[in-house]
Amino acid sequence: MTSGMQAxxxxxxxxxxxxxxTGRCTFDADVDFVGDHNRAVEETEVTISFHTGDRNQVRMTPKGDLTLKFFHMDFADGPQEFQFDGQILTITGNSQKMDNYKVTVQPAR
Incomplete structure (x- = not known):
């Protein structure tokens, strides 16, 4: 298991x-998505998949300011880095769409 999948x-x-x-987990989460040019803070549905047939391990449902036009909704181990600090899941990456970005995910309160 990679360090990202372990996270x-x-x-x-x-x-x-x-x-x-099927190895999928769907839950409501507080998401804070910060890019070089955009930010969205929303409560939305998140799915984490451990299913070997799924291309992306994390998927977020667009909601409110968290839209496909400005933000990524799907994340894969490798192109993005997954880290877990004991409470919060952090996803970091870089893309043409967003430049550098950081997403924090925690179960909705």
């Missing part, structure tokens, strides 16, 4: 998020 696994286990029989 996702630790996040799910720490927060007691239920996994489906």
């Amino acid at each position: 996702l696994n630790d996040f799910v286990d720490t927060h007691g998020i239920e996994r489906s029989s």
Whole structure:
């Protein structure tokens, strides 16, 4: 298991998020998405997948200011880096669309 996948696994286990029989976890989350030019803070649905057939391991549902026009909704281990600090999942990356960006995810309060 890569360090990114281990971070996702630790996040799910720490927060007691239920996994489906297909290895997917869907939950409401507080998301803070900060790019070089944009920022969105929303509560939205997030899916973390451990299913080997899924191309992306993290998927967010567009909501409010968190739109496909300005932000990424899908993240994969490798192009993005996943880290877990014991409470918050952090996703970092760089793209033409957003330049440098950082996403923090935690279960909705």
